[in-house]
Structures are given as C-alpha cells and as structure tokens.
Amino acid sequence: MPHQKEPRIFYRKELDSTQDEAFRLFDSGEVPPFFVVSDVQTSGRGRYHHSWVSGRGGVWLTLLLEPDRKKFRNVWAYGFAASLSVVELLSEFKVQASISWPNDVLVNGSKISGVLTEARLYGNEKAIEETKPGHPLALGVGLNVTNDVSGVPAPYPVTNMLENTESRPDFRFVRKRLIEILFIRAFKGEQDLTVKEYRTKLHTLGRAVTVRSGNCMISGKAEDIDSDGALIIRTEKGLEKMFTGEIVRK
Numbered sequence: 001m002p003h004q005k006e007p008r009i010f011y012r013k014e015l016d017s018t019q020d021e022a023f024r025l026f027d028s029g030e031v032p033p034f035f036v037v038s039d040v041q042t043s044g045r046g047r048y049h050h051s052w053v054s055g056r057g058g059v060w061l062t063l064l065l066e067p068d069r070k071k072f073r074n075v076w077a078y079g080f081a082a083s084l085s086v087v088e089l090l091s092e093f094k095v096q097a098s099i100s101w102p103n104d105v106l107v108n109g110s111k112i113s114g115v116l117t118e119a120r121l122y123g124n125e126k127a128i129e130e131t132k133p134g135h136p137l138a139l140g141v142g143l144n145v146t147n148d149v150s151g152v153p154a155p156y157p158v159t160n161m162l163e164n165t166e167s168r169p170d171f172r173f174v175r176k177r178l179i180e181i182l183f184i185r186a187f188k189g190e191q192d193l194t195v196k197e198y199r200t201k202l203h204t205l206g207r208a209v210t211v212r213s214g215n216c217m218i219s220g221k222a223e224d225i226d227s228d229g230a231l232i233i234r235t236e237k238g239l240e241k242m243f244t245g246e247i248v249r250k
C-alpha cells in the first residue's frame, strides 16, 4: 500500500541523472516515495533520448513513487500532475505559464520546463500505460531557474525564470516549493480532477500542430484531450488520436 508520509529527499551536488539515481536507490532497498535532487546533472535525460542540459541554477529532481491506482489510473496522468505543479509554482512568482501537450511548460512560447515519466518495467514489458502497484514510477522534472539557457541545443526557444521575473529567484527556494507542490499533487490529487485542470492550462488546443511520434508525423488542428490523455487532431483525413509524441515547435 503506497504511503503518504513526508518523503525523504536525497540531495546530491552532482549526478548523472536524478532518474537513474532514483532507480539505483530503489534497487538498493530505499522505500518510495522519495525525492532525488541534484544541483547539476552530467547526463540529464529528456523524452525520446534527447539530452537535457542541467547546469547549476536549475531545478533537477525526481519523485520516485509507488503508483496509487485508486487515484491515478494511468502513468501519463502523473505527468500531467507534474506539469501542473510547475505551472502552479511559476504562478507564485507571477510568471504566467501554459502547457504544451503532453508536458512541456511554456512561458511566452518558450520552453521553461519538461517532465520525464519512466515506469520500471519487468520481463519483456516494453511500456506500461496503466499504473501498476509494484511498478515504481520516476517522475522527473527539469525547470530552468537561473541556469544559463543561451547555449541549450534545442529546435525551439528556451527560457528560464530569471528572464521572466523582476528579481532573481533562488533556485534552492524554487526547488523546495516545487517539491512541496508536486508531493501534494501526486499524493492528494486524483486523475479526473487533474485532467480537468490540465485542459484549462493547455496551450495546444485550437492550434495548428505537427506531432512527431516515432517515424510518424501528423499535422492538423489540436481539438481535444480525451480520457486516454491522447491528443485529438483534426487532419485533412479526419480525426487522429496521438497517445504519445512531441509537438514540433520552432
């Protein structure tokens, strides 16, 4: 039974990736939920094997949790909760943000944060979509705070909190608040309310989008998010449903 006591926080100055460290700790017997945070990541990972530039001054954290099926039935819903946590955190700093499906957080069209959700797989499982007890989940969040984003190699504009706030935010304080918000959303939240709120923060709906998923590219107008967390796109051939993918942005 997943428990909700205050989570332990493992703090590191430098790591390869908080995702990897979280699974290493789990494998060595650490009981979820717990957070892993690091000032610097040397091999930060993004979705689709992209690398994630993680210099000092950003928030790089992973919440390792045992999913609670009564609250979140699907792995992607935890990802929605994580991106909503970032939007909530930013609003405390008077920074208005929105979400680009599925989990990128944008400020004035530039990416400020990303979420990586990884479930532990066993045997020949390739992916799990439904949350399963015994399949711990690593919910990783990267948020650019005062770290230098000028050289980040990304095919879309990137920003940080510093560029969007009047006074210089302290990345340690931001990290502490994000941990508090994420913990509440992941343990006190539930799927249906999370999806409802997620829709209200979604930048994507009503816009022309191109979504890449593997070798497949679909273009059209983003119409809705359905109960599978999938993006519904109206294309020239009719409605297409994308369960996973990344929006191609410039």
Ligand code: BTN
Residues within 6 Å of the ligand: 016, 017, 018, 019, 041, 043, 044, 045, 046, 047, 048, 050, 052, 054, 059, 060, 061, 062, 104, 113, 114, 115, 116, 140, 141, 142, 143
């Ligand atoms: C993306 O937008 O592609 C997801 C980026 C996720 C980055 C975070 S930083 C903390 C955690 N550790 C990692 O190696 N990646 C995630």
